[in-house]
Amino acid sequence: MARQGKVTVVGAGFYGSTTAQRLAEYDVFDTVVLTDIIEGRPEGLALDMNQSRPIEGFETRVVGRTTTPDGDGYEVIEGSDVVVVTAGFPRKPGMSRMDLLEKNAGIVRPVSETVAKFAPNAVVVVVTNPLDEMTALAQLATQFPRNRVMGQAGMLDTARFTHNVAEELAVPVSTVRTLTLGSHGDTMVPVPSRCTVNGRPLADLLPADKVDALVTRTRNGGAEVVGLLKTGSAFYAPSAAAARMARSVIDDSGTVLPVCAWVDGEYGISGVYLGVEAEIGRQGVRRVVENPLTDTELSGLKEAAEAVRTKQADVSSL
Numbered sequence: 001m002a003r004q005g006k007v008t009v010v011g012a013g014f015y016g017s018t019t020a021q022r023l024a025e026y027d028v029f030d031t032v033v034l035t036d037i038i039e040g041r042p043e044g045l046a047l048d049m050n051q052s053r054p055i056e057g058f059e060t061r062v063v064g065r066t067t068t069p070d071g072d073g074y075e076v077i078e079g080s081d082v083v084v085v086t087a088g089f090p091r092k093p094g095m096s097r098m099d100l101l102e103k104n105a106g107i108v109r110p111v112s113e114t115v116a117k118f119a120p121n122a123v124v125v126v127v128t129n130p131l132d133e134m135t136a137l138a139q140l141a142t143q144f145p146r147n148r149v150m151g152q153a154g155m156l157d158t159a160r161f162t163h164n165v166a167e168e169l170a171v172p173v174s175t176v177r178t179l180t181l182g183s184h185g186d187t188m189v190p191v192p193s194r195c196t197v198n199g200r201p202l203a204d205l206l207p208a209d210k211v212d213a214l215v216t217r218t219r220n221g222g223a224e225v226v227g228l229l230k231t232g233s234a235f236y237a238p239s240a241a242a243a244r245m246a247r248s249v250i251d252d253s254g255t256v257l258p259v260c261a262w263v264d265g266e267y268g269i270s271g272v273y274l275g276v277e278a279e280i281g282r283q284g285v286r287r288v289v290e291n292p293l294t295d296t297e298l299s300g301l302k303e304a305a306e307a308v309r310t311k312q313a314d315v316s317s318l
């Protein structure tokens with residue numbers, strides 16, 4: 001099997017280490033690099049993952065490297081095709097994602113600047129929260145073309161919506177299609193008109209109040225996990241989403257995924273990073289894919305754009 005490319009995951013916490021493991025187990029990359037500022041953690045995790053290769057049957061090598069906040073050790077990421085940025089603090093119970101803004105901006109800005117220096121041709125996938133703002137900040141700090149910086153949120157929110165529908169109707173997740181757009185937060189926009197079960201509209205299968213309850217649970221999906229874990233936030237479903245995005249880049253697959261992408265005129269919205277469907281390939285976002293929305297869904301998306309626009313404008317000062 002032909003393996004290709006190098007993918008780096010910055011931040012070897014719960015999200016980053018699980019992402020690195022998934023990327024390695026795909027067995028499609030030459031190298032997966034995992035970095036963190038905690039001395040020895042990325043090296044230890046990489047060794048541990050490499051030792052799982054004979055059992056899981058993959059050849060991709062995982063390289064761990066401790067870096068410093070001012071960039072020592074970053075030579076290891078040179079030549080990366082994709083860089084997934086997970087460095088930053090997760091939420092604790094009672095916190096909103098926006099409570100992380102200043103602390104995580106102080107991490108994401110220098111990380112992004114260093115990534116730009118050592119991996120100038122990479123596609124960057126941001127996952128650090130608050131997601132929409134950190135994606136905008138990463139683009140500013142890297143100065144990469146906007147198509148080469150995107151954020152992960154929509155795939156996760158959509159997966160949570162799908163899971164919730166499947167649980168409610170006791171059907172396999174594979175029979176359910178859902179979609180969420182908008183921001184990764186209060187203005188997440190579930191798109192009921194694109195929700196089906198075995199091809200049948202969700203609205204034919206569940207009364208409106210039940211659909212609303214599923215939408216609310218989806219919107220609070222991250223907080224539900226945080227409330228149970230108490231010490232951090234979700235990482236299994238989030239890492240699955242980020243790893244799929246990185247894989248779509250390296251495969252140049254053209255897969256259409258819900259991601260946080262730069263919107264420039266689509267849906268009548270311009271100049272903002274927002275959760276939309278986009279075709280993903282080697283250059284990151286090939287194009288934003290505009291699909292029909294109901295009037296309510298479209299106004300929800302426009303509201304979400306306005307809500308994140310001001311906050312994204314503020315990140316330039318962070």
Ligand SMILES: NC(=O)c1ccc[n+]([C@@H]2O[C@H](COP(=O)([O-])OP(=O)(O)OC[C@H]3O[C@@H](n4cnc5c(N)ncnc54)[C@H](O)[C@@H]3O)[C@@H](O)[C@H]2O)c1
Pocket residue numbers: 010011012013014015016035036037038067068069086087088089090091100104107111126127128129131152153156184232233234235238
């Ligand atoms: N976008 C999403 O859908 C989504 C979902 C879940 C979590 N998240 C976010 O992902 C981030 C990571 O979550 P986690 O659960 O892995 O947290 P974690 O605390 O387990 O890991 C974060 C890691 O980042 C490292 N780090 C800090 N500064 C660094 C730097 N300058 N360079 C390299 N590494 C650095 C820390 O040492 C730590 O190991 C959080 O901001 C969380 O809110 C996003």
